[in-house]
Amino acid sequence: MDNAGILVVDDDREIAGAIEKLLEREGYEVKKAYDGLEALDALVSGNIQLILMDVMMPRLDGLSATLKIRESRNIPIIILSAKSEDSDKILGLSMGADDYVTKPFNPDELVARVKSQLRRYMLLGDMGNVSNSNQIAIGGLLLDTDAKQLKVDGGQVHLTAKEFQILEFLMKHAGMVFSAEKIYERVWKATPYSVENTVMVHIRRIREKIEINPKEPNYLKVVWGIGYKIEKI
């Protein structure tokens, strides 16, 4: 796993070079391509387990290249883009990308995301047989309701009892929004009375444990003015 091959696609050679250095420090084998077409060529020739893809590039742009790659390959693709709108993110993910990182990125965060995607990819075998009805899998999260265990990208994460119950409740109803009162009612089994802060604090702790960047969560999201939900991925 440490020698996984990563393809960095960016028309800006300095950025591509910097990412190359960053990842090489982590022990990855890095190849570079400067547009979509080169990326497709490089993919054919070499051993590549993950792609970092810029969007705005000459000849073939990143989104089209992603779409093209998805026709034949299932490897993780992380889009790297200067476009930061929600709509751009949704578009990128709907094209088949696994993650979306906006430029300028935090180098440490980028590395963490790469690692996360790689672990998930490598563990795909394990994740695939969620035949066990006691397990709930969403993205890189794997929750075992019997063993009371949570794995994030294959790695064990320790949660307190209440944190686990909240996450379990939300993951069972992924995509649905629940108010703090509702969550309190279900988890604490008590009448909710000014519980917003209690629930919020728990949510924040859970985020810190399961999200790469708790400020921009991938899984556990706040629906402002309404409640909380686990994104259905």
Added chain:
Amino acid sequence: MAFVIVVLSLAAVVVQIQYAEYMNGNVESLIVDRYINSEEFYYGQVQNGLYRVSRAIEEGKEVEGEPDYIYFAADKEKTFGNTKWSEREFYEQYDQTFYYLENGDWKAGENANPPRQYTLVDNTEAIAYVAFTDEYMARKQLEWEENRAVLKPLALRMALGVSLALLLIAYLIWATGREPDDKELHLAKIDAIYSDVLLALFLPVIGAWVISIGEFAFSRNRLFDGLGMNEVFSMSVTGGATVVAVSLCGILFLSLVRKLKSGKLLKHSFIFVAFAASYDFFKSLFDGRRFKGNTHTQSLFKRQWAFIVASASMVFMTFMFLFSGVLPLVVLPPALEMLIIYWYIKGNNKTFVEINKGFDESLGEQMKAERMKIALVTNVSHDLKTPLTSMISYVDLLSKEEDLSIVARDYVGILSEKTNRLKNIVSDLFDLAKSSSGDISMEMEMLDIKKLIEQTMGDMDDEIGKSGIEVKTRLPQEPVMILSDGKKLYRVLQNVLDNALKYSLEGSRIYLELEDRDGKAVTIVKNTASYEMNFTEEEILQRFNRGDKARTSEGSGLGLSIAESFTRVCGGELKVSVDGDLFKVAISFPLS
């Protein structure tokens, strides 16, 4: 002051006149020294006496009552008189008041004033002598002089009053509307009343005065020549009524004077204004000025008038032909009318098409400009972010190099800090540009702003804890539902709270309140600033303005601008107010 004097002196004059009336005074006594020469004596006594003696001769009986004069009359049949004397010499001794009848004609004695009017005796043979005795005349002269003695001071006072009033009125006319300090003309509140209304107000005032004087003053029976209780009472009523009437008239009059001086007397009258407004209204209907500068609508307007005039003349022609009996010609106007209608519709349609074309064009231009602006924002943002990405990445790589000198590590630390700050600024700038250009995707939904505040507080728990500043909340029990974009509204609250935390005085508190105010959900964040806020409410919301001019902290300085802009695109309103050291942000949304 002058005004009061005028009022009082005029009232005094009126009262004096009334007083004079009560005293039975005869004004003539002021001018004519001797009673004998007065009109009163001449008409009241002489002419009257001669007339009555003449009547007595004609009717053949004595003068009724007790006349003031002595007389003797005789004709062929009888003689009568009120003395025992029938000789002419007796009467003639009162030479200044002696009159005699001769040949049906009255003549005056040698030194008497000649009679002027009465020559009406048919009986030419009759003789008569009339005279006023010296005793009588002396008594009358005495009365005459007494009368003058009473009237003289009265007249003097009246003259004084009138001339004083006139003088002061002249002064008031000159002085009204002026103030000692400047040359400007100052108008009073009453001057806002239209001139003609002011003028009309004189009528009821003067009317009321006349009626009240008529009621109280001259209806009294004059029993004595002196002053009784009744008279004194009536005089004070008259005086009071006059004071009121003169005051009111004076106010009205001075207002008119001020308006005249300011040159607005005529223009600022109800009639003038009403005429001008209706004239303008009708003119605006016909002159097409509203369409000035718009060739298309102007041509529509003109065509409309041409159509109306032409159609009306067609109707007129039809009736003319009908009544003049040229029946075959009656078909002509309807036929022409068809042509006119055709011309009207065709012309209008053409203009409408042109208007639409122009409208579409300008809409297209506007869209194009909008798209260009958005493209510019996107491109500039991309062009800023790309080099920034390289900078951040290489600074990070550099910081991870192991064999850096201490100095170099120090420098890299600064570089890292500054590139991060630059990143924040670029990101904020981009958000602001997007939201203020209106090109921002919105997800409006019904949400509970009370809950959103609580969530934001929970989210910022760490920052609040670290700052050492307490946030006191006062939120309602019930949910407060509004229609907004939750994510952006969170950003708004976050920025506002961030700002409050950053600039609050150490150990002070931040107050966060939510209340329903006139159908609006108003969120108020108040804090005590840690520095002197020498800026205005407008300045702080302008881009890149920061509370502290030193610009020491790590923010972009766009926090409040973004909050304001985001609030606006979410359909709310953000207002900042500064009161001493109190900084207050109020965010209001219409309640749903």
